[in-house]
Amino acid sequence: MIRVIGLMSGTSVDGIDAALVEIYGQDLDIQIELIAAKTYPYPDELREKILSVCANEAISMQELAQLDDAIAFAFASSALNIQASHEPATLIGSHGQTVYHRPPTLNTLAYSLQLGRGALIAQLTNLTTISNFRAADIAAGGQGAPLVPRIDAALLSHPEESRCIQNIGGIGNVTYLPARRDNWLEKIRGWDTGPGNSLLDLAVHQLSNGAKTYDENGDWAASGNICQTLVKQWLQHQYFHTPPPKSTGRELFGVDYLQQCFQDAEKHQLTPADFLATLTELTAASIVENYRLFLPQMPQRVLLCGGGTRNLYLKRRLQILLDKVPVTTTDEVGLNADFKEAIAFAVLAYWRQMGNPGNLPSATGASQEVQLGEIHQPSAE
Template sequence: MRVIGLISGTSVDGIDAAWVTLTGTTFDLSVEVVGSATYAYPDELRSQILRVCHGEPISLPDLAALDDAIAHQFAQAAIALQAAHGPVDLIGSHGQTVFHRPPGQGADLGYTVQLGRGEAIAHQTHCTTVSNFRAADMAAGGQGAPLVPPIDACLLSHPKYHRCVQNLGGIGNVAYLPPRPLQQTDHPETLAAYRQQVRGWDTGPGNVLIDLAVYHLSNGQQTYDQDGAWAASGTVQDALVEQWLQQDFFHAPPPKSTGRELFGQAYLEQCLADAAAYHLSPADLLATLTDLTAASIAHSYQTFLPCLPDQVVLCGGGSRNRYLHQRIQAHLPTCEVMTSDDIGMPADAKEAIAFAILAYWRTQGIPGNLPDATGASHAVLLGDLHHAL
């Protein structure tokens, strides 16, 4: 099946789109990446999304207009990718998360909002579209995140190595993949037992605090730290990192998920207040915030994994931050830290590929969540199906 996957993550830095051909089902799944691209939001639309993510009130008519505007941008991304590489049979659109409340925060069930409604994308592209992937898992008592670990298990597990696939979007999340006996992939009981060993959760901030700090320190002239060069020119204040690691989220056991609701502008402002006593330069502050992401990842592995991995596979936009890569390696010296590019999976397009697969699984009647990762009571079909008329 020919499928386009679409997602804009917590960083709100554009729509990642991947055009793939899929065959097989789960552990025999085969993916050919035909093309991928990132399509930037118009500046005003991005600003409006970020204001909503930061908690600015919005009326229902304005929310509806924002939902339609995001859907239009997602549809245009799919149309552009098809113009470059040909028509597809299916679109899987994650949409744009603007609110995420995990279960247990004053309610039995979690609540999540991804704007960019699938029915509008199906209407504009004339292509069947699957959207709203997280809701079904949350209805089953899950976190609605992370959703990628079962895909990582099918595509990126190794017969000998324990692997952690670490996504570095605005928020960081991990999929822990123990070695998988490839010679037994045709035994359903063996594969079911393997899936029960796979784990996944949100580790904390990925790029979000770094990007917010760059914007603040550059007076709005920069939105991210290119290659981590600015942070690399500074010095980490270890005492601050240790102080920040005492935050409750880092010590809560999985399954767990988070977002800008916790690690957003208000959190950055608290970090800036904590740092004031140290009189840090901008470069030192960026180095310290970057190290928080790296240290929180290492802390998460050391605290919640059955063993440290042999390999850490980085993906997402943060995998391009060389300084962050170096800090993760420094905190996990016994692990081989690489990017998913090194094992044949495009790091920038990996999340978009994942939602193409989840859409494909939805049409095949294959449950898309991993209850041991999300905390759901059982495996469920993910996504709402919208047929093009």
């Protein structure tokens, strides 16, 4: 048994999710116990700086170094706080903060940059820290994302039931888990489905003149009417029709894309609530469209996780579009839906420490299974 802290901040840049977990077992045959979990919001100034960099604002190398340090300090503080009233951990798995992600092309490897350097976190916490998880998969020809499918296989697969594990963070990503039999591991698929909360959060911030950062429970969107003509138009985007493996981020579904959505909506004379309802429908419909186009068959159950699980209107729209396929959350099968991604990076760190691979080539497109993450040891006293 090892006690591990998982640290994660996603494309929504809400804050740092920290999970303190105990992990038992080997490779895919593991069990976890969640000891503590909490989200530590970024200071407003730091969050705004991260968002501006993600929106392609030019900064100097000096500013980049300062931002890298600031994020590392915030991550280290979260790690120290989450274990303050518990028996301490011996290992940290830190995803860091993604500020740039470029999928591979025919002639170019993928590139993904996460700030919040692990070496500094190790020094500040005096704990072995594993970070930069995406680099090894990218070097093996993969997308570097999504990295959760192997964890989903270990923790959420079922002997009789096929499942989709749908994370809705800033970006949505899915893991398709066939029933656990007949070479099931080779049949697992995973990819980024497209926008999750990122466009909605940006739109709410703009429509509320900065007074709100998200649509609580989806109530604002629920009060509007969906413009299906716009949804159909937006679903023609090439990304939704690109076969997996594939990954994306704010570089594609960010500020520029949202402004195009606002322009497209002008001729339809939508109210703010109508626009949010339509944008929410894009997230739901793009998820379902990805399933219909690229899954070998529709799943028997969909389990949601991530911040989008708290958007009750989005969840309701997903259930309507998926018809008879039940939509629940990973909470209902024993894995915390809010902190699943942080738990995942604790598991990835554990696997790296144990010498196990962390990626699934069938999901990322890598040429082989590889160990993920760079190990940083604190300096000896």
